[in-house]
Amino acid sequence: SCPEYQESFDGSCYEFVGLQRPFLGAQKWCERGGGHVAFILNNETQKFLQTHLDPKKDWWLGLAPAAPNLTLDTAATQSLAWLNGSDVSYNNWASKPDAQATCGHILKKSGFRWAASENCTQELSFICQFSRRSFACDGQNVTLQCGSGQVIEIDHSFYGRKTIHYCRTKLATTPPPLQEQCTWTDVADSVKSCHGLQACQAPADAKSYGEPCPLLGSYLSVEYRCKDLHLLMSKLAAVFDNVTLNIKWLLQPYEGNLTCALNAGDGYTIDSITPEMETTVMHTFKTPGLFVVTVECSTSDWHVTAQKSISIQEPVGQFGDIKCYSINTSEGGTNCSLLYFKTDTGEKMQLSCVVCTIVDSNEKHLRCNNKEIVKSILLPVGDEKNNYNLSIVITGDDGEVVDGAAPIVEAASNILNAPSNEKVSTSLLTGMGNVQNALLNHKKLNGDPIIIDSNQISRVSPESMQMQDINIQRSSASRFSFPTLPSDVFSPDEPVDVRMMSFEKNPYSWKGGNISGTVGSVTLTRPNGTVIPIKNLPEEIEILLPRLDVGLENSTVLDLANFSTLIIDVPSPDVTLVLKMEPSENITFVLLLGHKNYPTIEHYVAKTQMPLENVKEEKYTWVLSPKDRTGDAGVHFLVLKPKVEPGVKSVNATVSIVTIAAQCKYWDEEESSWSEDGCRVGPLTTPLLTQCLCNHLTFFGSSFFVMPNLVDVSRTAELFSTFFNNPVVVCFVGAIFGAYLLVVVWARRKDIQDSAKVKITVLEDNDPLAEYCYMLTIGTGHRHGASTSSQVTITLLGTEGESEPHHLTDLEKPLFERGAEDVFLLTTHFSLGELQSVRLWHDNSGAHPAYVNKVMVQDLESGQKWHFLCNSWLAVDVGECNLDKVFPVATEEDLKRFNLFFMKTAKDFRDGHIWFSVISRPPCSTFTRVQRVSCCFSLLLCTMLTSIMFWGIPTDPSEQTMDLHIEFTWQQVMIGIQSSIIMFPINLLIVSIFRNTRPREKSQKSDKTKQGKTVRVSPSQTSSPQKEQKDITPDTVLKDIKRIAQSLSKAMKSPLPYLELRPGHQTDINTLLSLVEDIIRQQNRISSDFYTDTAKRERSILSLGAVDLQRTSDGVQKKSNNSRYLYRQLRHVEKKLGFLGSSRFQNPDSYNKAMQQVQGMKNLLEFHLPSHSLDGEQSERSPSPEESANKGTAKRCCQGGLPWWFVFVGWILVIATSGVSGYFTMMYGLTYGKDRSISWLISMVVSFFESLFITQPLKVLGFAAFFALVLKKVDQEEYGEPQIDESLKNYDPDGVRAARRDSTCSFYQPPPPTDIEKMRNNMIKEQKVFALIREILYMGFMWMLLLVAYGQRDPNAYFLTQHIRQSFSKGISDTMRIQDVYNWANTTLLSNLFGEHPFITDGNSKLVGNARLRQLRVQKNSCRVARRMQHAVHDCHSLYSWESEDMGSYSPGWSSSEPDNTSVNLPSPWKYQSQGKLRAYPIWGSMILYRGGGFVVDLGPDLENSSSLQYLYENRWLDAHTQAIFVEFTVYNANVNLFCIVTLMLETTALAFQFRSELQNVRLYQSTGGLHIFVMASEAIYFLFILYYMFVQQAKLMKQQRWAYFKSKLNLLELAIILLSWSALSVFIKRTLLGKRDMEYYQNHKDFASFHETAKADAVLGYLIAFLVLLATVKLWHLLRLNPKLHMITATLQRAWTDISGFLVVMTIMFLAYSIASNLMYGWKLYSYRTLFDAAQTMVSLQLGIFNYDEILNYNPILGAFLIGSCIVFMTFVVLNLFISVILVAFSQEQIHHKPSEEEEIVDMMMMKLCSLFGIKSKT
DSSP, rough: OOOTTSSSETEEEEEEEEEEHHHHHHHHHHTTTTTOOOOOOSSHHHHHHHSSTTTTEEEEEEEEOOOOOOSSSSSOOOEEEESSSSSOOOBBBBSOTTTTTEEEEEETTTTTTEEEEOOOOSEEEEEEOOOEEEEETTEEEEEEEETTTEEEEEEEEEOSSSSSSSSOOOOOOSSSOOGGOOOOOOHHHHHHTTTSSEEEEEEOOHHHHHOOOTTTTTTEEEEEEEEEEEEEOOEEEOOOOOOEEEEEOOOOOOOOOOOOEESSSSSSSEEEESSSEEEEEEEEOSSSSSEEEEEEEOOSOOEEEEEEEEEEEEEEOOSOOEEEOSOEEEEEOOTTTEEEEEEEEEEEEEESSSSSOOSSOOOOOOOOOTTOOOEEEEEOOTHHHHHHHHOOBBOOOOHHHHHHHHHHHHHHHHHSOOOHHHHHHHHHHHHHHHHHHHHTTOOTTTTOOEETTTTEEEEOOOOHHHTTTOSSTTTTTTEEEEOOOOOSOOTSSSSSEEEEEEEESTTTTEEEEEOSOOOOEEEEETTOOOBBBOOOOOEEEEEEEEESSSBOOOOOEEETTTTTTTEEEEOOTOOOOEEEEEEEEOOOOOEEEESOOOSSSSSSSSEEEESSSSSSSTTEEEETTTTTTTOOOOEEEEEEOOOOOOOOOOOOOOOEEEEEEEEEEETTTTTEEETTTEEEEEETBTTEEEEEEESSSEEEEEOOOOOOOHHHHHHHHHHHTTTTOHHHHHHHEEEHHHHHHHHHHHHHHHHHHHHHHHHEEEEEOOOTTEEEEEEEEEOOSSSOOOOOSSSSEEEEEETHHHOEEEOOOOSOOOOTTOEEEEEEEEESOOOOEEEEEEEEEEEOOHHHHHHHEEEEEEEEEOOOOEEEEEEEEEBBBTOOOBBBBEEEOHHHHHHHHTTTHHHHHHHHHHHHHHHHHHHHHOOTOOOHHHHHHHHHHHHHHHHHHHHHHOOOOOSSSOEEEEESSSSEEEEHHHHHHHHHHHHHHHHHHHHHHHBBBBBOOOOOOOOOOSSSHHHSOOOOHHHHHHHHHHHHHHHHHHHHHHHHHHHHHHHHHHHOOOOOOOTOTTTTHHHHHHHHHHHHHHHTSSSSTTSSHHHTTOOOOOSSSSTTTTOOHHHHHHHHHHHHHHHHHHHHHHHHHHHOGGGSSSOHHHHHHHHHHHHHHHHHHHHSSOOOGGOTTOOOOOOOHHHHHHHGGGGGGGSSOOOOOHHHHHHHHHHHHHHHHHHHHHHHHHHHOOHHHHHHHHHHHHHHHIIIIIHHHHHHHHHHHIIIIOOOOOOOOOOOOOOGGGGGTOOOOTTTOOOOOOOTTTGGGGOOOHHHHHHHHHHHHHHHHHHHHHTTHHHHHHHHHHHHHHHTTOOOOHHHHHHHHHHHHTTTSSSBHHHHHHHHHHIIIIIHSSSEEEEEETTSSSEOSSSSEEEEEBBOOOOOOOOTTTTTTTOOOOOTTTBBBOOBBBBBTBBBBBOOOOOOOSTTTBBBEOOOHHHHEEEEEESEEEHHHHHHEEEOSSSHHHHHHHHHHTTTTTTTTTTEEEEEEEEETTTTEEEEEEEEEEOOOOOOOOEEEEEEEEEEOOOOTTTTTHOOOHHHHHHHHHHHIIIIIHHHHHHHGGGGGOOOOOHHHHHHHHHHHHHHHHHHHHHHHHHHHHHHHHHHHHHHOHHHHHHHHHHHHHHHHHHHHHHHHHHHHHHHHGGGHHHHHHHHHHHHHHHHHHHHHHHHHHHHHHHHHHHHTTTTTTTSSSSHHHHHHHHHHHHTTOHHHHHHHHOHHHHHHHHHHHHIIIIIIIIIHHHHHHHHHHHHHHHHHHOOOOHHHHHHHHHHHHHTTTOOOOOO
């Protein structure tokens, strides 16, 4: 017998060890128990082990390098042998082992195949084998053990060495020393003390035996047998029955006298029994109970004891007549039995019923369950006086009680899992106890436990409580294991009720206690409900409490060669510290623990040595209770010191350490609190569960802490010394720092470029007299091609007038780039009022069209803004095909409807997404690219630090992984997300500081020599005063006054009278000034004395449009504005007149009068307007447009924000977080080890891309959706407005500015419609030219297609096919009988298949696998015989069809009995096999489609198989029911690198067999030949063409044309080419996968390999490529339209298509008529007409002149001549000639009416552009 943890088979015990060990570690593990790693010597052992092995694991086998057995003269003949030196006679290798292999194992996921390996240090599970040959290495004990009633008999023993592989520290791969150096000695005398014992140990000590093998070491080996003493008796008997006790003595021979003693267990003993071989003793038990019978036998050398138990019951009787009564009916008791017997408490009855009825419906009743079975019930005898009448009361069965209790228990458990108070918890626990009492009411002894939720209730005997395990198969439930309990705990004859409860949360949460994980309890009670006290046990109860909130294992890898110190932060002084270590090798090391200081050999808190001694499990686990480490909390230092031999300086090994802090607590009911007395944490504690060892019972819980990984900063140098062993993280961090520096340089350059873009462009054509300022912001949008370099012009239209057209240009920066926003300053003479629209146009002179997204106009005087939502193209070939558009002003509702969500999303992606904004940062933003890059750098490093701090191993062993060439788990994804969330606040703080810091204010000192970087200065402002004075003439002054009059007229909405300006007439200036006065007077007719001579003299108030200029409440402000700007214009005119003087005028009086007129209006305006509105009299200056622009932005100086110096705080945070994070990340990486660092790096990359593509975009989309859908707030202030340089504000008020506007420029006028139409036509023609060039490039696509097509085919394929077909066609005739088939198979078939092995006859083609002979049969009597012929024809079989196919199983000779197949490996040729089993597919014959199954015989792999054909011939395998014979095989010709899949087919036509062959060539290995790389490149280029045609051409056309796209034949042709191309790619991939699958099958099985599916896929690929070439060639016809002559042919066919289609219908009808007629007349006689398809082919041949006239004339000259003659006359002479005539007529008409195609003009334009490109003059 074997221990319970081992499995017995064939005289050996096998232990399946799930631990992971290297091979030598596994062998040592087995040797400690006296065994070895298992041998598999036969197939039976292999199958036995398979039933117990996990197929997902690798398992070591006892294989080692072959070496001589020291007891033999010869060594093993193979590279590997069993550990005892014997050959591997039986094997199950997946592949033949290499000569360098040194060990072997069972390979996972391979069907338990074996694999050999050179790497014996890999850690795998293993199997230990223990037999009756036990051995022990030097210094250990050999263990001999037998079962109950057995004793040891030693056969042989020795000390020394017979094989070199036992008890070794390394595998021997070289020949051992000579046999004379290793011997062995017989030690039978030394171990004879074990003889006759049931168990024994003997030491293996070289001092006792000497050293027979000093070089390799010795071991002790003992072979023994177990001999038995049998005690036979029954297990159940009644009181006073005769019980037979049979004693067999099997220990032969023995010495001395044999005496035995018998103890019956009830006080009866026999002291002296002298048995010979078998002795029988009769005994009667007088009392009921359970008794143990013991027999002890002794001789001079044996002493054996045997025991058996017997159960004695009371004598039982049975009533003969039983009846069941109810209220109205009675029933016989045939379904019931009633037994009676006596007990200690009186007489009892036992009732057992199958079908039950109601006994009494009032109070007592018998209710049956739904299974109609009531189990046996013990009852009292009943009333003696009333004929023992008894009323039975049964209220229900256990199942119903459990079903009723389950909802109560589950509800109480759910409530207790939630936080509750003391009263609720106490009430619910009491209620659950009451439910348990009810469930235990009728519970059977030792029955199945009742399990409800995580609660278990059972009733067991006291004996069963010993070593009892209470375990619910649920991961969240507690588990309890009881030791052997003291005998005084239970009453021996009283059952024990076991009540177990388990909760996922703490039911006493109201008391605290820091309880995490599951809480469980076990209570032992008596049947009456009283609690059995369990406390102060000598052995501890094991409690396993799972954790549900599983975190990460914080595993730290220490390299003992360089760094061996770990910092542990103990969270509390009361916790137990569990250190779980896993060394990479079996090494011994010392652990020292210190508190606050590094421990030394002399000074430490705790010390131990690993592995622990005298410990069976967890030898590398160190449990430190608070007492062991003096109860200190805080930082502890753990030092590992490996124990090495003298002279060894270091150990090249690593140790992985997991640190766990846990507490085991129990609920003290007296104190109502959690306590730790009597409980401790066990060594089996893991991050998944806590093991508690306690000496009492109550509620138990655990506190659990997973401590973070810490790095010892003071040992930086030691950590960096391990760089070359683990450079992963350090190199990664260094690469990030280097990349950051490079990106910062790029970002700084981009910031400098952006600063040049951030400016307000003052338009050059602003009128110097116009000082009312508007700021224009024009956004071009982000669409492809949205930028433009054309001359753009704008006009503003308002309620009070419209502005002059203004040319939007700037010589210092590019304008209207894609996604840009350009700001311009536009001036007018007076306010335009409320803006109504803007008008934009351009001259289409640029290289790109223009896309306008939006325009914003701001009145810098009032601060009012108007938005214009354009969202339109200004282009001749896109959108509405217009260059001039008017855009109305947008209302608030329009702004909300105008893609608010998308506008907000685009803005936030450009500025809010921390990663994307580095590239797309708005130039106006104060958050620079360098700052953004630095924030990204800081975020990345901080995320890396948080990720690596909490990095661990996946906690769930079954956690699924994702394999994308790099394997990572969902745990890594979650760590990445958690790291991003943790670092979000830090990054948000840094970003907020940079984003909200105000820019530093510039110095207030004026630097007049400095050019402004922010605002471009117009030429009028930069000209010198001398030049300005020189340019002033009377004509310029006249023009200024005229512009004032015109603008004033527009503002006052007063028509301007016609006035001709005549140069040289000085009086004109007075007339113009009078006109200005008249305009003012006209607007003030109500006040008739507004501007009279009296008013002039009295300096009365001048008012401009006091009534009509503005009738609203802001009329006063409007009037004041107009007056102020008129005053400035008059002052400007006055200055110019002052520069000119009277000498420049012909009439000085005119000059004086003009000065008086100007000064009069100006002085009166000064009197009317306040001095501050005129900029003060003393300063006597007016603000420039730049000053006005700055008013609009002056408010920003007063807005909130952080002071400018906060930017330094941001940089300090960036530097601090980046430096600290980078340093500690490198420290952690060096601590973790290389493998774990790579695993963390994968998680880090996942975290980075998750933040880049998930977290940040979701944040942007979330905010955009909130603003668009909830707030619906229009974000009008996007990135702030550019500031104006202070130096530009200060200009000379006395300076004179001249106008720079040239109104003759063409761009001041919108392009006329005729020009736009001409531009559009030219643009369309240019587009067609480029489209034509792309079509010409189609020749490159065609060339690539031809390379791909011919790269898939080999010209040698035809010759290979022909050679094989001719080789196997010898001996074939048109009609073959069955005998002819056998002759052909024995001669041609076999001789050609099996030539020079392994080649077929040609000597060049290798047979791949075996050949297969397959036949298809039809069932007997599958057709009906005519009634009159049934007497003559007894058997009739139909032709082959799937319905009539025979699929039965037969014996040889096709007898109907089941076949007797003696071979288990080969299927019977008489048994039908399906096509799925044969891996075959249906195949087309000459007449029908044949199924892929059949009756099969394999031929091969050599000529010896010809005997199988003889066997088939003798048993008539082929007979009349055979319908088709297939010979299938595959050959490979390495010379041409081709596989040829051959199918030779013999199918019957009910008369004879006809031969047909089907050969398919396929190339499965594409890597041979120098052309392969070229073909692969062609394939890649071809699919690049396809992608271009898909997404650039066809997708664009489909989007433009929509459903009209499918009406174009050319589009359908393109679509067919694209679909066929992708279909061909799919089939190519499938063919590759199928070929790989078939080759793997062949390599694994070496029998018939079916490549038919691969061949079919290759054939389909060939067809698809052929059709592709066909369609692509047809498409070339489209290019021929460029040639005028060929275009005429195309036009001719189009013109004649109607007539042609009619003739085609007529020709088809006549052609079909002649085909049907010829088939009906000659199909049964002539081969050419046997089917309708053949007849149609013959008719086609007749039209082409390829026709066998003799064949039809010989058969029937008259009918044949008529048929041929009429067909030639009607088809050839009439129809075909008429068909040709129609085409000729259409061609002549096309010549007359032909119109040159548009393509001809396009070709001419293309040739002209090509000539101009190469500098060649062309004729236009």
